[in-house]
Amino acid sequence: MMEKVKINGIRLNKNYVQATHAYSNRQNQSCVPLYQALASDRINLVSMTLSTFGNQSFVSGTIASKHFGQVSCQNGYWNCHKNVCTISIYPHHYQLQPLGFLLCLLGRQKVPFQCLISSNAMLTFVVAQTDCDTVIDILSKNFDLPESHVPFEQKENEMLTQFLKKKYPETRATYVEEKIKTYGITLVSDLHLSSYLFSFDQLAEYGQMIQSRDDKKDKFLFVSAIMATSTQIHLFLVTKKSLDIPAPQACAAELISFHGPHFGDRHSIISRALHCLSEKSIRVLQTGCTGASIGIVLPEGRGKEAKRALKDVFEIP
Amino acid sequence: MSEKQLILVVDDDPDLVEAVSMKLEALEYRVAKAYDGEEAMEKIKEEKPDLIILDVMMPRKNGWEACDEIKNNDDLKDIIVVMLTAVADSVKTTSYTHQDGKTTLADDYIAKPIDLDKLMEIVQDHCE
Numbered sequence: 001m002m003e004k005v006k007i008n009g010i011r012l013n014k015n016y017v018q019a020t021h022a023y024s025n026r027q028n029q030s031c032v033p034l035y036q037a038l039a040s041d042r043i044n045l046v047s048m049t050l051s052t053f054g055n056q057s058f059v060s061g062t063i064a065s066k067h068f069g070q071v072s073c074q075n076g077y078w079n080c081h082k083n084v085c086t087i088s089i090y091p092h093h094y095q096l097q098p099l100g101f102l103l104c105l106l107g108r109q110k111v112p113f114q115c116l117i118s119s120n121a122m123l124t125f126v127v128a129q130t131d132c133d134t135v136i137d138i139l140s141k142n143f144d145l146p147e148s149h150v151p152f153e154q155k156e157n158e159m160l161t162q163f164l165k166k167k168y169p170e171t172r173a174t175y176v177e178e179k180i181k182t183y184g185i186t187l188v189s190d191l192h193l194s195s196y197l198f199s200f201d202q203l204a205e206y207g208q209m210i211q212s213r214d215d216k217k218d219k220f221l222f223v224s225a226i227m228a229t230s231t232q233i234h235l236f237l238v239t240k241k242s243l244d245i246p247a248p249q250a251c252a253a254e255l256i257s258f259h260g261p262h263f264g265d266r267h268s269i270i271s272r273a274l275h276c277l278s279e280k281s282i283r284v285l286q287t288g289c290t291g292a293s294i295g296i297v298l299p300e301g302r303g304k305e306a307k308r309a310l311k312d313v314f315e316i317p
Numbered sequence: 318m319s320e321k322q323l324i325l326v327v328d329d330d331p332d333l334v335e336a337v338s339m340k341l342e343a344l345e346y347r348v349a350k351a352y353d354g355e356e357a358m359e360k361i362k363e364e365k366p367d368l369i370i371l372d373v374m375m376p377r378k379n380g381w382e383a384c385d386e387i388k389n390n391d392d393l394k395d396i397i398v399v400m401l402t403a404v405a406d407s408v409k410t411t412s413y414t415h416q417d418g419k420t421t422l423a424d425d426y427i428a429k430p431i432d433l434d435k436l437m438e439i440v441q442d443h444c445e
Contacts, residue, residue, distance in 0.1 A: 088331075091333075091350075120331075120336055121332045148359040149352075183430055184433065259332055259333070291324070291330065292333070317431070317435075
């Protein structure tokens with residue numbers, strides 16, 4: 001029996017499509033990455049991970065089902081899973097314990113997920129909607145939740161939304177910005193990016209190893225995971241110092257993270273961020289965005305230049 | 318600054334709640350967190366905070382409703398309420414009136430997107 005880990009809440013959002021897109025960066029310009037295709041259609045990505053391996057990139061993005069039909073340039077390179085939902089637990093406080101505990105739970109209960117992404121406070125993962133009730137049940141039984149936590153699923157109340165739109169000017173605001181507003185852009189240097197590729201059957205074992213490193217007060221700064229194949233998981237972990245878990249691939253890295261009002265409701269934000277870095281030929285190792293947070297992992301030494309480039313597009317208070 | 322005063326941070330964006338909480342904790346405030354107006358009212362009952370940072374648009378109970386409930390309760394009305402709002406341009410005073418005539422009883426506000434350092438200054442000014 002694992003000891004319960006304390007969190008403040010679980011969040012559930014349904015009715016999404018998970019689209020994945022693997023492409024070579026050497027391919028001709030006609031292969032538009034998923035995030036760019038969605039940006040050109042003005043469609044919001046609810047969450048996204050991008051992983052780069054040499055000249056290969058792998059993007060996995062979550063799109064509202066109601067918007068997916070509006071994507072004009074879906075192509076054969078995309079692999080789509082319909083009827084998925086996102087589940088988030090919060091806050092993680094960057095501690096390895098809740099992360100390891102979550103991975104361990106998902107592994108032990110054999111719950112496959114499409115991807116997992118960290119933000120400032122949340123660990124968000126994507127599962128099939130048919131597994132949603134089971135996962136929520138597992139999480140609520142195994143995590144220690146306060147009695148006053150908010151409902152897992154925050155359904156939109158259309159009547160209330162319409163009422164508030166009429167009553168309060170805030171909801172009538174139109175966000176037309178020369179630069180996209182943020183709460184600030186943070187750059188952290190001297191980090192380690194460790195990459196682990198393992199079978200889904202080993203997920204609980206890796207979760208346990210990660211959880212046990214919490215005793216040493218190690219913390220993570222960014223995490224993302226994708227299903228590399230139907231049976232293999234690729235986990236990317238950014239930490240201050242190298243964890244005592246053998247990683248087949250590891251490198252020095254820097255992390256840029258930022259967070260902005262209404263990032264979660266608006267299209268093109270990640271596309272604009274990645275575009276401005278690409279224009280400066282700054283290679284991105286990993287990207288994770290979910291809700292209103294974006295994390296970008298860069299090779300060592302490129303952080304300051306990347307932050308300068310992002311300042312051209314994003315406003316820092 | 319009085320040490321260990323309790324600040325309740327209320328927003329439906331856990332990432333923002335966390336960012337604000339970390340800043341407050343660095344200034345040695347105690348922090349309680351809630352993710353909608355209804356949960357905020359429950360937290361207030363558990364322990365009365367010295368100041369509340371209160372978002373407007375939230376599920377279950379929005380910030381205006383929570384603020385009204387606090388300020389119309391004799392036991393709670395002395396709690397300082399700082400609203401997080403995106404309508405700061407129309408705000409003239411700290412007890413401000415909106416276009417539709419609704420008056421909030423909040424003590425202060427800060428415009429979104431928040432400048433976290435400015436928000437800390439506001440909190441410190443009120444908690445002196």
